[in-house]
Amino acid sequence: MAGGNGGKGKGKKSHSPTKRQRKTQKLSVTYEASDHEKGEGAKPPEAPGWEPRDWQQQLVNIRTMRSGKDAPVDQLGAEHCYDPSAPPKVRRYQVLLSLMLSSQTKDQVTAGAMQRLRARGLTVDSILQTDDSTLGTLIYPVGFWRSKVKYIKQTSAILQQRYGGDIPASVAELVALPGVGPKMAHLAMAVAWGTVSGIAVDTHVHRIANRLGWTKTATKSPEKTRAALEAWLPRELWSEINGLLVGFGQQTCLPVHPQCQACLNRSLCPAARSLCGP
Numbered sequence: 001m002a003g004g005n006g007g008k009g010k011g012k013k014s015h016s017p018t019k020r021q022r023k024t025q026k027l028s029v030t031y032e033a034s035d036h037e038k039g040e041g042a043k044p045p046e047a048p049g050w051e052p053r054d055w056q057q058q059l060v061n062i063r064t065m066r067s068g069k070d071a072p073v074d075q076l077g078a079e080h081c082y083d084p085s086a087p088p089k090v091r092r093y094q095v096l097l098s099l100m101l102s103s104q105t106k107d108q109v110t111a112g113a114m115q116r117l118r119a120r121g122l123t124v125d126s127i128l129q130t131d132d133s134t135l136g137t138l139i140y141p142v143g144f145w146r147s148k149v150k151y152i153k154q155t156s157a158i159l160q161q162r163y164g165g166d167i168p169a170s171v172a173e174l175v176a177l178p179g180v181g182p183k184m185a186h187l188a189m190a191v192a193w194g195t196v197s198g199i200a201v202d203t204h205v206h207r208i209a210n211r212l213g214w215t216k217t218a219t220k221s222p223e224k225t226r227a228a229l230e231a232w233l234p235r236e237l238w239s240e241i242n243g244l245l246v247g248f249g250q251q252t253c254l255p256v257h258p259q260c261q262a263c264l265n266r267s268l269c270p271a272a273r274s275l276c277g278p
């Protein structure tokens with residue numbers, strides 16, 4: 001997920017919660033029951049398998065580098081784009097919409113589009129009553145905005161017809177919606193429903209996992225990286241990984257010219273030498 005300052009304008013301010021409200025609105029994270037927890041017929045736990053060398057120290061180092069919480073994703077990610085004072089169903093819809101807008105788009109641009117949409121009252125009904133041209137103007141310049149107008153309209157109509165204006169509460173139903181991919185679905189489950197369903201892998205997580213050697217073999221797509229990470233990363237860390245690595249990718253482990261000289265993982269990173277020299 002991505003970052004800008006579009007969400008820090010006047011409109012955002014008018015919706016800003018007090019500190020106390022922020023605290024009370026924080027979504028608690030629960031975990032889906034594992035096979036083991038579901039009881040009869042459950043498989044025995046598997047023996048510990050492969051895990052990357054040094055991953056625990058690498059993770060500690062990334063947490064240290066991210067301790068300032070000052071990356072774009074920390075202020076403008078999907079969990080910051082919805083109106084915390086809106087009814088739960090509306091909040092969940094806004095979370096999904098911000099995720100749909102965020103693909104191939106910087107967080108700053110997504111936040112700006114969400115601010116403009118929220119200023120008009122962002123609900124399933126209001127979107128369905130907005131003509132395509134106006135919706136396009138409101139979300140421009142998010143990436144692929146023309147396609148997103150179409151997907152947002154189609155998804156909103158489905159949500160109204162099949163889900164009473166709410167969003168579905170499973171990854172399978174979420175990815176069946178037009179314009180919703182696996183990363184968005186897992187983030188929607190975490191942010192909107194407070195359920196950890198899987199690791200949300202975007203281009204940042206995909207790139208960094210491969211650079212650090214967190215996949216047993218190199219992976220070619222975010223979905224393959226998600227499966228590779230879920231094979232060894234303890235489940236209690238799944239919800240943390242997306243925000244942690246996205247911000248790390250925005251500030252330090254950049255797609256081009258990563259800041260290896262300033263990275264605490266330099267001596268532990270298999271990619272450092274080839275990317276930044278000895």
Ligand code: SF4
Nearest residue numbers: 253260263266269272
């Ligand atoms: S050493 Fe460089 S490539 Fe490795 S994690 Fe740090 S910034 Fe990324």
